[in-house]
Amino acid sequence: MNNEYWTRLGHEESVKLLDLKDPARTFPIFWHADGVRVYKHQKCWVYSYSCALKKGPSLSSKLLLLLVRETLVVKPSTHDRIGEVVGWIQRVLQTGKYPDKDINGQSWPVGSREERLANLEFAGGYKCAFSAFKGDWEARVLIHKLQRSYNHINICEHCPACKSNNAFNYRNFSPDAAYLDVSFTHAQYLVMTPPEFHSSWLNVPGWTKDRNLEDLLHVLHQGVACFVVPGLVCAHVEAKLGDGIRLQDLGFELENRVWKHYKAWCRRTKVAGCGHRFNLTRFGREQWGYYPELHSCYKAYTVKMLIYWVYAFLCDEDRNVPNSGNRLRLSYALAKTQWLFDRSGPFLTRQVKDEAVYLGLSFLLLYQFLAVENIPQHKRNWKIVPKFHSFLHLLQYVKRTSRNPRWEHCYQDEDLMKQIGNIASSTHPFTMDKVTCNRYRALLEFGDVF
Ligand SMILES: [Zn+2]
Ligand SMILES: [Zn+2]
Structure with missing residues (x-):
């Protein structure tokens, strides 16, 4: 399994930099970092890690490394130092042996346990490397410390896509979009970034900007799909009822006919449905001038299933509705892309990969087409946000590596964050870090005792 993983990703710069001597016995490690809400209004930063090849419930497939209370974080030193710690951990893990020096390069105290263990194998020759x-x-x-992100005019660390209305505008998804011709390598990215904004993860062997992975949960299920699903439903109902439609008519349809179709579909397909009845507010459609967008009461898993549902809905309703063709094609392209990922293992076959990438890109193009068509209309729809651009890069990554992004998405990472958040919220603020770690350990060793 390790061999397949490193071979498939062998052309990635990260893997070349790692230069693994014993890939068959080296496990790939994923790191996850997240701000987690504790108590009511506080936050702490949680770092955890897991093996890229292991899926399963969060408590048996992920481990907490550390947590820091937001109020104690010094920007940017705290996260930078954690990057150095992770770098040290990964360098040690990659040797397969206990370290002979501590993180500051000091030898262990004479006679200490660490000194006795130094240079002995910690897992019978198995190793781990950053992935x-x-x-x-x-x-x-x-x-x-990204200087190119959704917060900036230049939204992307991989290419010159930007928010400005010029040739590099990120809302253009056509295959000849200008930004596609000039992707940045990791080295170019570093040259473009002032040294004080270099990520401290440069200390981690194998880390490159390309290994900050896009994932389906954040990009699609909490991003792109939150615009696509309500966009399709609203456009469909609006076309069906015609120009005279009033907002209250749309609201009535959402709450009744559309909602009933969703509930019946959930029962029929045995999908766990959501209890939040559709309405104008939850679809972000309180005015014609607002772009439809799902309310955050619809959680990632629900939204993922809505991708499938909306295709079924449009198929069932596809009778004499004006301009239904592109909406149907759009929802088909997205649903089938998701479906190809869902039914595949950790790596896609050549054929599945080609189809998924083709459909994913078709989806983006169709969406752009609808968005452009909508510009002169007073009923706004088809909003494009930077996550659509991330989805494009995710597809490019799939194209390069055949990696099934479903194997890299964050569902279980987020679940661990929830659990840590719950534990931390039940502790006293002064002792939160220590008590949380102890209780987390007890949870691993003895099961749920709290
Ligand atoms: Zn997360
Ligand atoms: Zn880009």
């Missing part, structure tokens, strides 16, 4: 950093956008921007 990716994961986190939502906020975490990525903060920890890696």
Whole structure:
């Protein structure tokens, strides 16, 4: 399994930099960092790690490394120092042996346990190497001090795509879009970035900007799909009822016919449905001038299933509705891309990969087409945000590596964050870090005792 992983990713700069001597016995490690809410209004930063090849419930597939209370974070030193710690950990893990020096390069105290263990194998010759950093956008921007992000005019660390209305505008998804011709290598990215904004993860062997992975949860299920699903439903109902439609008519349709179709579909397909009945507010459609966008009461998993549902809905309703063709094609392209990922293993076959990438790119193009068509209309729809651009890079990554992004998404990481958040919230602020770690350890060793 390790061999396949490193071979498939062998053309990635990160893997070349790692220069693994024993890939068959080296496990790839994913790191995840996230801000987690504790108590009501506080936050702490949680770093955890896991093996890229292991899927399963969060408590048995992820481990907490550390947590820091937001109020104790010194920007940017705290996260920078953590990057150095992770770098040391990964350098040690990559040797397969206990270290003979501590993180500051000091020898262990004479007679200490550490000194006795130094240079002995810690796992019978098995090793671990860095393979990716994961986190939502906020975490990525903060920890890696990104100067190109959704917060900036230049939105992307991989290419010159930008928010300005010039040839590099990111809203253009055509295959000849100008930004596609000039992607940045990791080395170019470093040259473009002032040294004080270099990520301290440069201390981690194998880290490159390309290993800050995009993931389906944040990019698609909490991003792109939140615009696509309500956009399709609203456009469909509006076309069906015609120009005279009033907002209250749309609201009535959402709450009744559309909602009933969703509930029936959930029952039929045995999908766990959501209890939040559709309405104008939850679809972000309180005015014609607002772009439809799902309310955050719809969680990532629900939104993912809505991708499938909306295609079924449009198929069932596709009778004499004006301009239904592109909406149907759009929802088909997205649903099938998701489906190809869902039914595949950690790596896609050549054929599946080609189809998924083709459909994903078609989806983006169709969406852009609808968005452009909508510009003169007073009923706004088809908003494009930087996450659509991330989705494009995610597809390019799939194209390069055949990696199934479903194997890298953050669902279980987020679940661990939830659990840590719950534990931390039940502790006293003064002892939160220590008590949380102890309770987390007890949870691993004895099961859920709290
Ligand atoms: Zn996360
Ligand atoms: Zn880009």
